[in-house]
Amino acid sequence: MSILFEAAKIKNLTMRNRFVRSATYDGMSDLSGQVTESQLKLISDLAEGGVGLIISGIMYVHPSGQISSFMNSIAEDKLVQGLRKLTAKAHEHGAKMAAQIYHGGREARFVKTRKQLPVAPSVIADDPHYRGSYREITEEEIGEILDAFGQAARRAREAGFDAVQVHGAHGYLFSQFLSPFTNQRTDRWGGILSNRLRLHRETYRKIRNAVGEDYPVLIKLGVEDGFAGGLTLAEGTQACRLLAETGYDAIEVSSGVRGEKYEGTEYKTKINKPSREGYFRLPAREIKKNAKVPVIAVGGLKTIDMMEDMIRNREADFIALCRPLITEPGLIRKWEQDPKKIPRCVHCNQCLEELHHGFPLHCVTFRGKRL
Ligand SMILES: Cc1cc2nc3c(=O)[nH]c(=O)nc-3n(C[C@H](O)[C@H](O)[C@H](O)COP(=O)(O)O)c2cc1C
Numbered sequence: 001m002s003i004l005f006e007a008a009k010i011k012n013l014t015m016r017n018r019f020v021r022s023a024t025y026d027g028m029s030d031l032s033g034q035v036t037e038s039q040l041k042l043i044s045d046l047a048e049g050g051v052g053l054i055i056s057g058i059m060y061v062h063p064s065g066q067i068s069s070f071m072n073s074i075a076e077d078k079l080v081q082g083l084r085k086l087t088a089k090a091h092e093h094g095a096k097m098a099a100q101i102y103h104g105g106r107e108a109r110f111v112k113t114r115k116q117l118p119v120a121p122s123v124i125a126d127d128p129h130y131r132g133s134y135r136e137i138t139e140e141e142i143g144e145i146l147d148a149f150g151q152a153a154r155r156a157r158e159a160g161f162d163a164v165q166v167h168g169a170h171g172y173l174f175s176q177f178l179s180p181f182t183n184q185r186t187d188r189w190g191g192i193l194s195n196r197l198r199l200h201r202e203t204y205r206k207i208r209n210a211v212g213e214d215y216p217v218l219i220k221l222g223v224e225d226g227f228a229g230g231l232t233l234a235e236g237t238q239a240c241r242l243l244a245e246t247g248y249d250a251i252e253v254s255s256g257v258r259g260e261k262y263e264g265t266e267y268k269t270k271i272n273k274p275s276r277e278g279y280f281r282l283p284a285r286e287i288k289k290n291a292k293v294p295v296i297a298v299g300g301l302k303t304i305d306m307m308e309d310m311i312r313n314r315e316a317d318f319i320a321l322c323r324p325l326i327t328e329p330g331l332i333r334k335w336e337q338d339p340k341k342i343p344r345c346v347h348c349n350q351c352l353e354e355l356h357h358g359f360p361l362h363c364v365t366f367r368g369k370r371l
Contacts, residue, residue, distance in 0.1 A: 003311050004304065004319065005336055008052070010294055011216040011249045013162050015052035015096050018311060019332045022252070022298045022320035023100040023165065023220065025057035025071060026361035033060070033073025035082035038360060040089050046325060047093030050332030053318070054095050055165055056086070058102040061152035062145055064119060065103030065173065066110040070360070074101060074152045080159045087160035098163035098218060099156035103145055105173030106134035106182075121177050122184040129181075129227060129257060130171075142189065142199065145173075150206035157211050164211070165252070166203055169222035170266050174200055175256040178222070178239060181230045182257055197239055201246045208247060216249045218296075222256025223283050226264025231256050233283055237290050244293035252296035252320060253284040262349060267323070271300040271347045278306055285315040296320050300347065304339040326351050327363040 005017045028038045046054050059074040060066045066073070073079055083099070090097035106120035109132060119137035124130070137145075153164045168174035176182040177199045183190045189198055200219065207217050221243065223236030240251050258265045268279050280299035288295040297316035301307055307319045324331055324343040334341050350364035 002304065002308055002339060004307055008317065010163065010218070010318075012214060013096060013216045016094055017050070017052040017332070018318045019050070019052045020252075020296055020318050020320040021046050021051045021054045021325050022322040023055040023057055023167070024322050024326065024361065025068075025355065027068065027070040027355045027358070028360045029070050029072040031069060033071065033075070034079060035072065035086050039072075040085060042329070042361075043086055043097070044089040044093060045329035047090045047095035049325075049328075049330035050336060051095050051325070052332075053098060053163075054090050055098045055320075056100050056161075058100055058167060059152070060108075061101050061103060062148035063114075064111055064116070064141070064145070065105070065108050067104040067108050068110055070358070074099060074155050075148065077155065080155050083155070083159035083161070087162075091160070096162040097160075098165045098216075099152075099159070099161040100165045100167050100220070101149060101152045101156065102167040103148075103173040105176045106130065106132060107172055120173075121182060121189060124182060124184070129259060139187070139189075146199075146202050146206050149203045150210040153207040153217070154210040157215060163216035163218055163249075164207065165218040165220055166200070166207070167220055168200055169220045169252075169254040169256060171222070171257040174203075175222045175225075179225050179231045179257045180235075181225060193235055193238060194242070197242055200239075200243060204243075204246050204248060217247070218250045218252065219243060219248045220252040220254055222254055222266075223287065224255060225257040226255055226259030227257075230259070233286060236283065237286050240287045240291040240293065244291040248293060250294040250296055250318070251287060251291065252298055253280055253287050254298055255280070266299065267347075267349055267352060268300060269347050269349055271302060274303075274306075276300060277302055278310070281306075281310065281315065284310070288315055288317075294318065298322070302343050302345075304335055323347055323349075323351065326361060327366050
């Protein structure tokens with residue numbers, strides 16, 4: 001049997017294989033952030049389809065972090081009941097499930113509908129990478145957000161999630177703090193790396209206090225920005241080492257503040273030759289080599305041979321997929337039967353474009369086709 005299909009552990013959480021559904025926003029919650037029937041079906045299909053660990057889509061922990069109308073919230077106790085149904089679907093079919101807990105920082109555009117401005121570590125004048133309006137976050141607001149992450153993690157545990165994953169990538173609040181480009185603060189939250197990483201480490205402590213010692217706390221980290229002058233891989237690697245020392249139980253390796261669309265982002269396109277596959281393989285390998293923590297690799301992974309090599313060569317411990325599982329939620333079972341199978345997904349990002357236009361998640365290219 002392929003090493004990919006062997007059971008594996010993060011802390012004391014055992015997964016039936018090494019396949020992770022990377023967090024995927026689905027635009028399917030109701031307007032109050034509650035779980036819907038479509039989401040139960042989606043999670044059920046993925047779990048039945050063989051995924052080992054399903055990471056939810058982004059869930060905001062505090063209203064100031066909300067980016068869109070149809071995203072799940074984990075900011076209030078009343079949401080726990082609905083979330084419990086979601087984790088039950090995963091468990092019913094043998095999968096484990098983690099909640100991705102999130103704050104959008106300056107990208108939390110939805111807060112403008114409440115006549116407020118999104119917050120960020122610093123306001124960057126004439127930023128070629130981001131054009132929205134936002135304001136600098138205060139020390140007091142940082143404290144409130146830290147508390148909100150602790151409370152959200154407690155709710156996740158109560159709702160039956162097997163782990164939480166802090167969203168520390170893709171240009172959102174944690175990326176904005178870590179990047180020397182977007183964080184130009186001169187107080188204890190800015191400047192040297194340990195200051196820019198303070199939010200990540202204090203968040204861990206809040207979460208740990210709320211969920212106890214035995215619960216897996218993961219982070220998805222943007223280990224380099226998508227443009228020159230942003231966070232470098234050398235600093236991103238050092239950041240992972242510090243986060244492992246802090247206590248995070250696994251790190252999913254992705255990119256940070258976005259550069260040019262789509263090449264400078266986490267969802268690159270044109271994965272049409274082997275050299276384009278696994279586009280964060282090198283950073284994952286760097287982190288695996290330098291930090292004592294399980295590594296989840298993600299980004300353009302599509303062939304079993306490459307994924308197996310990565311696990312066998314100790315470049316990563318887990319393999320995460322997003323877009324291929326939008327097209328084929330049953331892909332992992334299909335691979336189990338036929339490891340040579342090529343995923344149908346062509347990484348065209350039309351799923352993403354449709355989400356941005358307010359449609360729920362679906363594969364545009366293969367819509368309506370039997371796969
Ligand atoms: C439609 C869509 C929604 C996504 N939503 C999230 C999300 O909620 N949280 C997150 O960390 N990443 C999100 N991502 C990024 C993916 O998790 C993943 O890191 C990226 O797509 C690369 O993996 P892939 O090549 O297997 O798609 C999303 C990507 C897509 C295409």
